[in-house]
Amino acid sequence: MIKSAIICSPDLWQRGHGVTHPLKPARLQRTYELLAAYGAFDGQESMLVQPRQATPEELGLFHTEEYIEAVRNLSQGGKRFNPRRYNFGPGDNPVFPEMYETEALKVGAALVAAELVASDQVGVAFSFSGGLHHAGPAHASGFCVFNDVSVAIHWLLQRSLRVAYVDIDAHHGDGVQDAFYETDRVLTISLHETGLYLFPGTGFVEELGRGAGRGYAVNLPFAPYTDDETYLWAFEEIVPPLVRRFQPDIVVSQLGVDTHYRDPLTHLCLTTSGYVAAVTTIKKLAPRWLALGGGGYDIEVVARAWTLAYGVMSGQEFPDSLPSTYAEKYGHGSLRDHEKPRISSELREQARRYAEAGVAALKRALEI
Numbered sequence: 001m002i003k004s005a006i007i008c009s010p011d012l013w014q015r016g017h018g019v020t021h022p023l024k025p026a027r028l029q030r031t032y033e034l035l036a037a038y039g040a041f042d043g044q045e046s047m048l049v050q051p052r053q054a055t056p057e058e059l060g061l062f063h064t065e066e067y068i069e070a071v072r073n074l075s076q077g078g079k080r081f082n083p084r085r086y087n088f089g090p091g092d093n094p095v096f097p098e099m100y101e102t103e104a105l106k107v108g109a110a111l112v113a114a115e116l117v118a119s120d121q122v123g124v125a126f127s128f129s130g131g132l133h134h135a136g137p138a139h140a141s142g143f144c145v146f147n148d149v150s151v152a153i154h155w156l157l158q159r160s161l162r163v164a165y166v167d168i169d170a171h172h173g174d175g176v177q178d179a180f181y182e183t184d185r186v187l188t189i190s191l192h193e194t195g196l197y198l199f200p201g202t203g204f205v206e207e208l209g210r211g212a213g214r215g216y217a218v219n220l221p222f223a224p225y226t227d228d229e230t231y232l233w234a235f236e237e238i239v240p241p242l243v244r245r246f247q248p249d250i251v252v253s254q255l256g257v258d259t260h261y262r263d264p265l266t267h268l269c270l271t272t273s274g275y276v277a278a279v280t281t282i283k284k285l286a287p288r289w290l291a292l293g294g295g296g297y298d299i300e301v302v303a304r305a306w307t308l309a310y311g312v313m314s315g316q317e318f319p320d321s322l323p324s325t326y327a328e329k330y331g332h333g334s335l336r337d338h339e340k341p342r343i344s345s346e347l348r349e350q351a352r353r354y355a356e357a358g359v360a361a362l363k364r365a366l367e368i
């Protein structure tokens with residue numbers, strides 16, 4: 001019986017935002033190569049599945065018709081739409097050739113994963129090219145063109161599934177939160193570096209949902225220099241009780257790994273050990289599990305962390321020494337971190353107090 005699947009194809013990394021952009025397609029290629037070098041898809045219980053491009057109708061589960069058409073036209077070099085109107089331009093969200101095809105393929109990958117899990121063909125499916133949680137219905141944001149997370153959750157809701165969303169990317173999952181802010185059919189929980197210091201500047205504990213959705217949007221922000229110990233303590237205080245109380249049919253998770261201490265864009269200080277512990281808890285909470293990727297801008301860290309995450313999903317314990325075929329190409333090393341970030345006791349204590357205050361506020365507000 002196949003228990004887990006990875007959704008992946010080289011078509012996902014042929015085109016990208018450009019050589020100077022942090023969201024490098026090589027992140028995906030390197031992850032695939034490391035998984036393949038470990039033989040992660042070779043066993044009886046694990047499979048590699050090809051993605052397909054999402055149709056305009058599927059993209060329309062979350063995005064406006066005009067935006068979908070604008071992305072298609074801009075991607076072909078068309079002039080019918082003003083890129084600025086949709087937040088495209090130099091910087092975070094450049095227009096690039098075949099942008100439509102590449103980004104719609106990422107959404108299709110998430111939908112293939114959702115189909116496999118919703119039909120119980122696998123217990124967990126991992127689409128690591130996705131997790132593009134910032135895109136809005138009619139605008140690009142934070143490197144995200146189409147919001148595969150919101151499209152996939154809408155697809156699951158159409159099948160009357162109850163969805164809990166857990167987002168462990170270092171950035172607030174604002175696009176997904178906004179999409180389901182007024183409904184009690186989706187519980188969104190985002191753990192991230194505080195918006196005081198990091199894009200998109202939202203995701204505070206006071207953001208709890210609106211109307212019927214009140215109490216179904218949850219945000220746990222962390223201060224810069226938060227380490228494994230503080231992060232995991234707070235994660236365990238908030239995430240398991242809320243997900244258990246919600247009783248989801250499926251857990252959708254965004255597994256961005258820009259929380260890592262070597263990440264160049266953020267200031268959290270997790271190691272692969274803390275990351276794997278959080279992913280392991282999500283696994284315990286998920287009756288079915290749709291796992292998506294997300295941020296992470298140190299390519300070498302991304303490949304190792306997502307390989308470890310798939311190890312958790314598929315129940316495989318990969319040897320710590322990187323496989324020789326991979327190591328010969330990219331350098332020798334170990335799969336897991338063996339050093340810890342150096343953080344002064346003062347900063348560590350500050351981060352701990354910030355997390356304690358956040359946890360206390362959420363416990364009061366949500367009666368945990």
Ligand SMILES: [Zn+2]
Nearest residue numbers: 169170171295
């Ligand atoms: Zn991020």
